[in-house]
């Protein structure tokens with residue numbers, strides 16, 4: 001079975017690739033905006049979607065890197081807030097978790 005570290009590294013790589021694609025989109029690597037107004041409106045809407053996705057991806061990447069750093073400090077399965085153990089089930093469902101389920105739910 002894939003270890004948590006392998007999962008996190010795979011997640012980090014795919015997030016970085018995704019962010020690079022969004023970045024290319026925002027730079028208009030595939031040409032200038034369509035001169036037709038209706039098309040342009042759709043493009044702008046897409047931009048907003050891509051921007052939201054990019055932000056979400058960036059936040060997740062930060063969390064993934066944070067979890068990787070915690071693992072390197074041998075604290076990968078210790079809750080950052082209460083210092084309790086993060087359950088194996090939670091870590092397998094959410095490899096980038098650095099809070100136990102209780103602390104994570106009280107944070108929202």
Ligand SMILES: [Zn+2]
Nearest residue numbers: 079082100103
């Ligand atoms: Zn906790």
